[in-house]
Amino acid sequence: MVRDEAGRLAPGIALAGIATAALAVAWLSVTSGAYPLSLSDILSVIVRPAEADHVARMVLVDVRLPRFLLGFLVGAVLAVSGAILQGLFRNPLADPGLIGVSAGASLAAIGVIVLGGTWLGRWVAFAGEWALPIAAFIGGSGTVFLAWRIARRAGETSVATLLLAGIAINAIAGAGTGLLTFYSSDEELRSLTFWTMGSLGHASWDDLMVAGPWLVLALVASPFLARPLDAFLLGEQVVGHLGYRTDWIKRAAILVAGLGVGAAVAVSGLIGFVGLVVPHLVRQVLGASHRTLLPLSALLGGTLLVGADCLARVIVAPAELPIGLMMSLIGGPFFLALLLKRRII
């Protein structure tokens, strides 16, 4: 029984398919890049790391491996956060950008880039090379917290107010970013432009140390939200009737998405479309149950982002395209095609 009455794939088959694709991009990600490495180079690094050529080892172990892991985690977290927020808002257009995470994180990051020499000099001196990612993380989760506080009235969180507050906060953060852009010097402008286009190109083990725990935490926590989010599909009252504490579910969902996306944006810049497109794709194939939607979104999100990154690094070699740009280039037309073909919204 491969497909049910609605024409949806059995979860096991879809899981096997995506897992195979994930392994394929993992291999592709480690073996492809501008620097030519033969299969024997790679094998010798794996089998006898001490005797392998030190440049080959560096390319594999210090560059491609952390890049693959970070790309997969970031893609997975963005997709899962998108799925959670779409469930919470019962709105297929919701994505992590909507509640202000990305806008808050980028405002903080661009603030560090532009004001690092003046107003934020002390912060930069204190936090050193972590100044930017930590600020982005604080900015991202801070804006989510703010939106949530605004939406909270008499112990209840209004989802509609949360959405509207998110939109307003987005606009304010966007204006702040614009203002900083205006006051930035030429060099700052270039570096913040690259930051807003998103990049995995500078991924290192240090980035993984900083962001990894939060990303993994968000992924591990997400399955606990699956059943309550299924209930949310039937309406907010139903959630209460089924015995869940509605407000706790909302808080947990916002916390998971906020921390996860905050950490993702902090190390990789702004990467769009994964959070929007991936959950839709999975729903198309497997239906809307969050018990399958969340884990498969994670797998597919990671796979897609790593796949796009493989393309981004070879397509204009020896230069590299920013991954956020690549993702939107692939994701935009793909999503449109899906929309025209199946009318999914």
Add this chain to the structure above:
Amino acid sequence: MRLTVVAALCALLLPVVGQADDRRVVSADGAITEIIYAIGAQDQLVAVDTTSRYPASVADLPRVGYLRALPFEGVLALDPDVLITTEEAAPDETLERLARAGVSVRQLPVARTPEATVGRVRAVGDVMGRAAAAERLATELEHQVASVVAKRSEAPAPRVLFLLAAGPRGVMIAGDNTAAQAMLETLGAENAVTGIQGYKPAGREALLASRPDAIVIAETRPGQFDIDDWPELAALPAWQQGHHVTSDSMLLLGFGPRLADALATIVRALPAGEQVSQHGS
């Protein structure tokens, strides 16, 4: 595998035992690339960055992207012995990783004065193993710049409006802390617009209010500036009297081997300088 090890060893040993001219060099800065061509060391170049646009033959070389966003693998894949760039190069991680992979990373100071430009020519000569050619170029450049600047020194300081044009909507006024300001200072001219940091979008009224004695327009690509889009500029006395010049931004702002040309180009637009008739763009 054995071949790779041998090749890597050779690459490591080359700077020591090989001829300097056999080295593979990646240049990530427009002015440095110009100097490399000017001292005849272009055979060693294997790639450049996106700011390297002069001379025209650099277009045949692979590009490693922008010097502030250098890709580690991209540069390493070209198997370079030397990466020559400026202190503006980034990110630090890439530079540090390249150094660990055995690439000699040479970051020269940013040049914003004729002295620094001449120093940069000599430094590039040292890195490329062409000290004699670089010395000739440096001496020549010093001499040329001095003769252009000498023509200016007695004249009163003119007020110059310096614009950077990157398309019809992308015309920006050059303010403090820019290469444009440094060019004006070199010539003993004043910036007609004060109180702006870096390059800022040009307001039409601000252009009128600046009342410059001369107008210099640096185009990021030829044809980026069209005076028909800017009637305010055409209305300024400086424009009507022909005290204006439009030229390539890499020439005017590069502080490279064409510095004397660049200075002479600006001088020709200045009212008290050599009067050479200019026609609009």
